[in-house]
Amino acid sequence: MIKADSIFKDMLVLELASVLAGPSVGQFFAELGANVIKVENAATKGDVTRTWKLKSEAADTDTPAYFCAANWGKTSLALNLTEEHDLQQLYQLVKKADMVIASYKPGDAKKLKVDYETLQCINPRLVYGHITGYGPHNSRAGYDAVVQAESGFMYLNGEADGAPTKMPVALMDILTAHQLKEGLLVALLQRERTNEGQLVQVSLLDAAISALANQGTAYLVAGQEPVRMGSEHPTIVPYGSVYTTKDQKQLVLAIGDDRQFTKLCAILSNPDLATDAKYKNNYSRVQHREELHVILSGLVALHQRDELLQELHRQYVPAGAVNTIPEVFEMPQAQAMLLQCQNAKPGIRQVAFQLQGQELLPLQPPPAYSSSDKV
Incomplete structure (x- = not known):
């Protein structure tokens, strides 16, 4: 150790x-x-x-x-x-x-x-x-x-x-x-x-x-000037999109591939959406993001947030609650x-990584201002 x-x-x-x-x-x-x-x-x-x-x-x-x-x-x-x-x-x-x-x-x-x-x-x-x-x-x-x-x-x-x-x-x-x-x-x-x-x-x-990462290279490599999009993603849909559930709570979806989108549609009881030519792959979804957002908003609004998130997590569909800061600090x-x-x-903590067999030290709280010449 x-x-x-x-x-x-x-x-x-x-x-x-x-x-x-x-x-x-x-x-x-x-x-x-x-x-x-x-x-x-x-x-x-x-x-x-x-x-x-x-x-x-x-x-x-x-x-x-x-x-x-x-x-x-x-x-x-x-x-x-x-x-x-x-x-x-x-x-x-x-x-x-x-x-x-x-x-x-x-x-x-x-x-x-x-x-x-x-x-x-x-x-x-x-x-x-x-x-x-x-x-x-x-x-x-x-x-x-x-x-x-x-x-x-x-x-x-x-x-x-x-x-x-x-x-x-x-x-x-x-x-x-x-x-x-x-x-x-x-x-x-x-x-x-x-x-x-x-x-x-x-x-x-x-x-x-x-x-600036991908936003910088969108301009440098693809010649497209990035613009404000709220929580939306320029090249993935739905990714970062925020939806409101039946109980007036919010969640965010982060669908990274077509397989995850198919699972999402099934969970939302609309499997045919995943085979629609306008939405069946990410490239198509990017082209039709606005109308897809309207459809998903209606489907998500039929569910209670915690129950929906539980099923999304069970099937490994990336999604999460939009937490307040007090809710964040309730998380283990x-x-x-x-x-x-x-x-x-x-x-x-500033140290967010863990080393095998290594426990972080307990620390004294932030020091009061001291004019003493002793350290």
């Missing part, structure tokens, strides 16, 4: 990042056993998300829900890096560190003397991950909502006859965090072979563009993703 603390047990990570992308990478390594020190800006009283509070949250809390989304398992250390004493304190930590996670605008890290070149001279084995908005040569600050707009995600999101719509989570930050995790893990592997550290750079815009799988600690509200 692999010990739970063996993956990154002796790793020291310094987090010079704020908001969501960088901190979620820090929490990822904390969950895998690393000692993560969140170095917060004493001049601004810490990570700005300590001030991002819901209407229902107390005005004096410094660990609101947003901050708790990405800061479990860390120690807080407030430093003013423009002060020589504080900078030297950071340098002492850098000597022992394995990794730095930073999210400065291009040029700011160098002004503060915490850029990769400076810190690499102190510790040649240092792996340094740097997040920017638009790359190392563009001084614009990166904001998720703006990058959603500029990368095409907002244009594609929303109903066909509606306005471009921002997604309800900072998905560009999350995509960037995943890209940085991958880069840092590759850099750690390379360090094992060369004993040398490395700079890993990722921008919100690059991460967003790389995630969601419960297993929660970070639990006595006297603290639950958090969400």
Whole structure:
């Protein structure tokens, strides 16, 4: 059996990042056993998300829900890096560190003397991950909502006859965090072979563009400009389509092939629909999506949602309930993703994979803001 603390047990990570992308990478390594020190800006009283509070949250809390989304398992250390004493304190930590996670605008890290070149001279084995908005040569600050707009995600999101719509989570930050995790893990592997550290750079815009996937190649390869389609899929029907059942609940269908469509039609007591020339294969269904949607809407509306879903699942037809967030966290799988600690509200794990024989560590809840010089 692999010990739970063996993956990154002796790793020291310094987090010079704020908001969501960088901190979620820090929490990822904390969950895998690393000692993560969140170095917060004493001049601004810490990570700005300590001030991002819901209407229902107390005005004096410094660990609101947003901050708790990405800061479990860390120690807080407030430093003013423009002060020589504080900078030297950071340098002492850098000597022992394995990794730095930073999210400065291009040029700011160098002004503060915490850029990769400076810190690499102190510790040649240092792996340094740097997040920017638009790359190392563009001084614009990166904001998720703006990058959603500029990368095409907002244009594609929303109903066909509606306005471009921002997604309800900072998905560009999350995509960037995943890209940085991958880069840092590759850099750690390379360090094992060369004993040398490395700079890993990722921008919100690059991460967003790389995630356009089939929507991007629809334009690049097929010459078709993607448009807003609500929850519909441009090349599969019905896939992502939302239907309302007899009890006024909603479900989504994700029919990936003709065999699944045949089963769906049989379950809906209309097997002849699967042999109709207009619907018998996916290509035909794409051509006639609107009229098929009307037919399926009428058929689904004859059933109770839970009973229909039970039969769809029994016959391996891809479908699911449209859950509220409270309903999501009632699911056993969601419960297993929660970070639990006595006297603290639950958090969400950043590590979603499982290794054989490996249990994830329990973590301390997100740290209160600390101006102490002890870590």
